[in-house]
Amino acid sequence: MKRPLRVYAILYLAFLYAPIALLPVFAFNDGTVIAFPLRGFTWGWFEQLTEIPALHAAVLNSLKIAVSTAILATCLGVLAARAATRFAFPGKKGVMGLIMLPLVLPEIIVAVSLLVVLLQLGLSLGAWTVILGHVLIATPFSIAILNSAFQGLDLSLEEAAVDLGETRLSSFRLVTLPLVMPGIISSLLIAFTISLDEFIIAFFLTGTEPTLPVYLWGQLRFPQRLPVIMALGTLLVLASVLLLAIAEYARRRGAARTGQKDAGGFL
Amino acid sequence: MKDTRATARPIITLEAVEKYYGDYHALRGISAEIRQGEFFSLLGPSGCGKTTLLRTIAGFEDLSAGRLFIDGQDMAGVPANKRPTNMVFQSYAIFPHLSVAENVGFGLRRTRLSKTDKAARVEAALAMVGLSGYGGRAAHALSGGQRQRVALARALILEPTVLLLDEPLSALDKKMRDQMQGELRRLQRQVGITFILVTHDQEEALIMSDRIAVMFEGQIAQLDTPQMLYRRPVSRKVGEFIGVMNFLPARATVADETHIEVEAAGLGRAVIGPDQLPGGWHPGQTQSVGIRPETMSILYPGETTDRRVATGVVEDLSYYGDMTYYEVRLDGVERPMTISMKNLVGRPVLERGTEARVAWDARSLVLFA
Amino acid sequence: MSDRIRGPRIGRSEAAQGYLLVATPLAYALLLLAVPLGAIVLFSFWSQDYLTIDTTLTLKNYREALSDPLYRQLLLRSLMISAAVTAATVLTAFPIAYYVSFYVPPERKAMWIFLITIPFWTSYLIRVFLWKVILGYNGVFNTTLLGLGIIDEPLTFILYNANAVVITLAHAYAPFAILPIFVALEKIDRSLHEASRDLGEGYLSTFWRVTLPLAMPGVVAAVLIVFIPTIGDYVTPMLVGGPDGRMIANMIQTQFLRLNNAPMGAALAVLTMAMVSAVALVFVFLNRRFLRGRQ
Numbered sequence: 001m002k003r004p005l006r007v008y009a010i011l012y013l014a015f016l017y018a019p020i021a022l023l024p025v026f027a028f029n030d031g032t033v034i035a036f037p038l039r040g041f042t043w044g045w046f047e048q049l050t051e052i053p054a055l056h057a058a059v060l061n062s063l064k065i066a067v068s069t070a071i072l073a074t075c076l077g078v079l080a081a082r083a084a085t086r087f088a089f090p091g092k093k094g095v096m097g098l099i100m101l102p103l104v105l106p107e108i109i110v111a112v113s114l115l116v117v118l119l120q121l122g123l124s125l126g127a128w129t130v131i132l133g134h135v136l137i138a139t140p141f142s143i144a145i146l147n148s149a150f151q152g153l154d155l156s157l158e159e160a161a162v163d164l165g166e167t168r169l170s171s172f173r174l175v176t177l178p179l180v181m182p183g184i185i186s187s188l189l190i191a192f193t194i195s196l197d198e199f200i201i202a203f204f205l206t207g208t209e210p211t212l213p214v215y216l217w218g219q220l221r222f223p224q225r226l227p228v229i230m231a232l233g234t235l236l237v238l239a240s241v242l243l244l245a246i247a248e249y250a251r252r253r254g255a256a257r258t259g260q261k262d263a264g265g266f267l
Numbered sequence: 268m269k270d271t272r273a274t275a276r277p278i279i280t281l282e283a284v285e286k287y288y289g290d291y292h293a294l295r296g297i298s299a300e301i302r303q304g305e306f307f308s309l310l311g312p313s314g315c316g317k318t319t320l321l322r323t324i325a326g327f328e329d330l331s332a333g334r335l336f337i338d339g340q341d342m343a344g345v346p347a348n349k350r351p352t353n354m355v356f357q358s359y360a361i362f363p364h365l366s367v368a369e370n371v372g373f374g375l376r377r378t379r380l381s382k383t384d385k386a387a388r389v390e391a392a393l394a395m396v397g398l399s400g401y402g403g404r405a406a407h408a409l410s411g412g413q414r415q416r417v418a419l420a421r422a423l424i425l426e427p428t429v430l431l432l433d434e435p436l437s438a439l440d441k442k443m444r445d446q447m448q449g450e451l452r453r454l455q456r457q458v459g460i461t462f463i464l465v466t467h468d469q470e471e472a473l474i475m476s477d478r479i480a481v482m483f484e485g486q487i488a489q490l491d492t493p494q495m496l497y498r499r500p501v502s503r504k505v506g507e508f509i510g511v512m513n514f515l516p517a518r519a520t521v522a523d524e525t526h527i528e529v530e531a532a533g534l535g536r537a538v539i540g541p542d543q544l545p546g547g548w549h550p551g552q553t554q555s556v557g558i559r560p561e562t563m564s565i566l567y568p569g570e571t572t573d574r575r576v577a578t579g580v581v582e583d584l585s586y587y588g589d590m591t592y593y594e595v596r597l598d599g600v601e602r603p604m605t606i607s608m609k610n611l612v613g614r615p616v617l618e619r620g621t622e623a624r625v626a627w628d629a630r631s632l633v634l635f636a
Numbered sequence: 637m638s639d640r641i642r643g644p645r646i647g648r649s650e651a652a653q654g655y656l657l658v659a660t661p662l663a664y665a666l667l668l669l670a671v672p673l674g675a676i677v678l679f680s681f682w683s684q685d686y687l688t689i690d691t692t693l694t695l696k697n698y699r700e701a702l703s704d705p706l707y708r709q710l711l712l713r714s715l716m717i718s719a720a721v722t723a724a725t726v727l728t729a730f731p732i733a734y735y736v737s738f739y740v741p742p743e744r745k746a747m748w749i750f751l752i753t754i755p756f757w758t759s760y761l762i763r764v765f766l767w768k769v770i771l772g773y774n775g776v777f778n779t780t781l782l783g784l785g786i787i788d789e790p791l792t793f794i795l796y797n798a799n800a801v802v803i804t805l806a807h808a809y810a811p812f813a814i815l816p817i818f819v820a821l822e823k824i825d826r827s828l829h830e831a832s833r834d835l836g837e838g839y840l841s842t843f844w845r846v847t848l849p850l851a852m853p854g855v856v857a858a859v860l861i862v863f864i865p866t867i868g869d870y871v872t873p874m875l876v877g878g879p880d881g882r883m884i885a886n887m888i889q890t891q892f893l894r895l896n897n898a899p900m901g902a903a904l905a906v907l908t909m910a911m912v913s914a915v916a917l918v919f920v921f922l923n924r925r926f927l928r929g930r931q
C-alpha cells in the first residue's frame with residue numbers, strides 16, 4: 001500500500017503546486033500572451049511593476065489594513081483563547097461558537113451583512129470598514145492558533161509565580177506571555193496573510209481606495225496587463241511563503257525552547 | 268540548631284474549614300493545628316481533598332466557611348502572593364523558558380537585594396538541594412529528580428514559614444523516590460521550616476512525618492503520630508488504609524475502671540486496656556477487633572509460647588523472599604486472616620492445608636465500633 | 637454561614653474572570669456579526685422600489701426567489717457544485733491524509749503538512765486566475781496536449797462551465813479537507829490496528845472496520861468545512877465558471893452592487909444560509925446516527 005500511496009501523494013502535491021509553479025514561468029516570459037510556447041527571458045514585467053502608482057497605493061492600503069487586522073485580531077484572539085482555555089463559565093460553548101462562526105460562514109454573507117448595516121447607519125466606507133470585516137474573519141484563526149498555545153500551558157506555572165510573590169498581572173507578563181509568544185507571532189502573521197489576501201469583504205466594503213486584491217481584480221479584465229500580474233503574483237507568493245516560514249520557525253523555536261514535543265502544523 | 272519541634276507552637280490553625288466547588292462539598296469541617304517546625308503529612312485516597320486543603324492554605328482556593336490562621340494571622344483576604352507559604356507543585360511547575368538559576372531566583376525579583384546577593388542566594392539554594400553548578404542549565408533539559416530539586420530550591424529561597432508539597436515524589440521512579448524521601452527529611456531538619464506534604468502513599472507518610480492527618484471524603488479521620496496511627500487507628504477505615512489489618516467480629520464489656528473484657532471470634536476471651544479503644548466510645552458499642560499481621564505468628568511443631576494460642580488452617584500463602592504472608596482461617600471464623608512471618612533459617616515455608624497454631628497477644632488488639 | 641469569609645482577591649470567581657476576558661471578543665462578534673446577520677434577515681423582508689426601500693414586512697422577495705426559475709436554478713446549481721466539490725475534495729484528500737499519518741516518519745510529518753498548507757496561503761485570486769490560464773482555450777493544458785499530439789483541437793469542456801468551477805474549488809479547499817482528516821487519523825491508537833490484525837482481520841477489512849469509523853469525525857469536519865464556504869464562493873464562478881457556472885454569490889453581488897436591490901440580495905443570502913444550515917444539520921445528524929449505529 002505504501003508505494004501507490006506515495007506516488008499518489010506526490011501527484012497530489014504536483015496538482016497543488018501546479019498553478020503557483022506557473023507564476024514565475026510567465027512572469028519572466030517575454031511575451032504578452034499567457035500561453036506556451038515560451039518566448040524568452042525578461043525582467044521587463046517586474047520593472048513595469050515599479051511604474052504603476054495605482055498599484056503602489058493599493059499595496060500601501062492593503063499593508064495598512066493587514067497590519068491593523070493582525071494586531072486587532074491577535075488581541076481579541078488572546079482574550080478569547082485565554083478565556084476558553086483557562087476559565088469555565090456558563091454558556092462558554094455558545095459564546096465561543098459565535099466568535100468562531102465566521103470560520104464556517106460564506107464570506108459573501110459576512111460581506112453583505114456588514115455592508116447593509118454600515119450603509120443603513122449612513123457610515124462611509126473606507127479602509128476602516130475593511131479592517132472591521134477582516135478582524136471578524138481573522139479572529140477565529142487567531143483563536144485556533146492561540147488556543148493550542150494556551151492549552152499546552154501548565155496552569156500551575158502561573159500559580160507558581162503567584163506563590164513566589166508575583167501578582168496575577170505580573171505573572172501573566174513574566175510567565176504566560178513569553179511562553180505563548182510563538183503563538184502570538186504565528187497569529188499575527190496568519191491574520192496578516194489572511195487580510196492581505198482577502199478579496200470579497202474588501203470588494204464590498206472598500207471605499208474609493210482599493211486594496212491590492214481589489215485592484216488586481218480590476219486588472220484581470222485587461223489581457224495586456226496579465227504578464228505584469230504574473231510578476232506581481234510571483235512576488236506575493238514569495239512574500240506569503242516567507243511569512244509562513246517565519247511563522248513556522250517561530251512556532252518550532254518556541255516549542256524547542258520550552259522542550260515541548262513538536263506537534264506540527266497550523267490550524 | 269535548636270529542636271523547634273519541642274516548642275510545639277501552632278503555626279497553622281484551621282477552624283471548621285469548609286470548601287464547596289459549586290454543589291460539591293470538597294472539605295467538610297476541617298479543624299487542625301499544625302505545629303512550628305514539624306513535618307506534617309496529609310494522607311488519603313485520591314479525591315479526598317488533600318490538594319484542595321493544601322491549596323486553601325496556599326491561598327489558591329478561598330474558603331467557603333471557617334477560618335485559617337498562619338502564624339497567628341487570619342488569612343481571610345490575604346492573596347497567595349502575600350502569604351508566608353511557598354509551594355512545590357505536583358507537576359513541579361518549572362518555568363520552561365527560564366534557566367535553572369532564573370527559576371530558583373524567580374521569587375527574589377521583588378526583594379531589594381543586589382544582583383550579587385541574589386546570585387549568592389541562588390547558588391546557596393542550589394547547593395542546599397545538591398545542584399551546585401547547574402544554574403546555567405535550561406530548565407526543560409533536566410531529569411525528573413533534578414526538576415524536583417529545582418522546585419524545592421525555588422520554594423525555599425524565600426524562607427517561607429511553611430513549605431507546601433503536593434505529591435512531590437509521585438512522578439519519580441521507586442529508587443529515586445526512596446532517595447528523595449531521605450533527602451527531604453534531612454532538608455526539613457536542616458532548615459527547620461514546617462513542611463506540609465500531600466501524599467496518597469501511606470508508607471511515604473509513615474517514613475517521613477512527625478504527624479499525619481488521614482483524610483477521607485473531605486474530613487480528617489485521624490490526626491496522629493505515625494506510630495499511633497499504625498498501632499491505634501480510630502476506625503476500621505483508617506486501620507485498613509494504613510498497612511494491613513485483620514478484623515474479627517467481637518463484643519466488649521467493661522470489667523472495671525482500667526480493664527475491658529473482649530470476646531473475639533476465633534481468638535476467644537481477653538482483657539485489654541482502655542487505650543485499645545481509640546475511638547473513645549463506650550465499649551458496649553464494639554463490633555469488631557483489629558489485629559496486625561506481624562503481631563501474630565504461626566507456631567512450628569514442638570514450639571511453645573506463653574502467648575495466647577488459637578488454632579486454624581493455612582488456606583493460602585504469598586512468598587515475598589524475606590517474608591511470607593499466610594492466609595489462615597481460624598476455627599469458627601468465616602474469613603481467613605493474614606499473618607506475616609519472617610523467613611528465618613530452620614523455619615520452612617508452610618504448605619497449604621497445614622493445621623496451624625497461631626500465637627497472639629491481647630495488647631495488640633484494637634477495638635472498633 | 638455567618639463567618640463565611642470573602643475570597644482572597646486572587647481568586648475572583650472563575651466565571652467572572654472568564655466573562656471579563658471574553659467580553660471584548662464577544663462584543664465584537666455581537667456587534668459585527670450577530671447584529672449584521674439579524675439586519676440582513678430583517679432586510680430580506682423589506683422591498684425595493686426603484687431607489688427607495690419600502691420597510692413594510694413582506695414575503696415578496698422569498699416568493700420571487702423561490703418561483704423565478706433563474707433564482708431557483710442558481711440556488712440548486714450552487715448546491716450541486718458545492719456537493720461535487722466537497723465529494724471530490726474529501727475523496728481525494730483522504731488518501732493524502734492517510735499517507736502522511738501512517739507512512740510518513742513522525743519527524744517529517746510537520747514538513748508534509750507545511751507543504752500541503754503553503755499553496756492555501758498564497759493569493760486566492762491569483763490561484764483561481766491561474767486555473768483560467770491553465771484550462772483556457774489557448775491555455776497551458778490545451779497547448780501542451782496539442783503540442784504532444786494527444787488532441788487535435790483544444791478541449792472546450794474544461795473552461796467556463798461547472799467542471800472548471802469544481803476543479804478550481806477542489807484545488808483551493810484541499811488543505812481544509814486534508815487537515816481535519818489528518819488530525820483524526822493521528823489520534824487513532826496504532827495498537828488498534830495491530831489488535832485488529834491480531835484478531836484475524838486483513839488489511840482492507842481493518843481499514844473498513846477500524847480506521848474509517850475512527851476517522852469519521854475528521855471526515856465530517858472536512859465535509860462541512862469545504863461545503864459551507866464553497867457554496868458562497870464568488871471569485872471562482874466569476875473567473876472560470878462562464879454563464880453556466882455562475883453561482884448564488886454572483887447573483888447576491890449583482891443584486892447589491894449592480895441592480896441596487898439589496899432586499900432581494902438579502903433574501904438570497906438568507907436562503908443560502910438556510911440551505912447551508914440545513915445541509916450541515918442533516919450531515920451532523922447522519923453522523924450521529926452512524927456513530928450510534930456502531931456502538
Ligand SMILES: Nc1ncnc2c1ncn2[C@@H]1O[C@H](COP(=O)(O)OP(=O)(O)OP(=O)(O)O)[C@@H](O)[C@H]1O
Pocket residue numbers: 288291293311312313314315316317318319320467
Ligand atoms: N476546581 C474544582 N472544581 C470542582 N471540583 C473540584 C475542583 N478541584 C477539585 N475538585 C474536586 O474535589 C475533590 C477533591 O479534590 P482534590 O484535588 O483535593 O483531591 P486529592 O485528595 O488531592 O486527590 P488526588 O490524590 O487524586 O490528587 C475531587 O473530587 C475533585 O473532583
Ligand SMILES: [Mg+2]
Pocket residue numbers: 317318319
Ligand atoms: Mg491531589
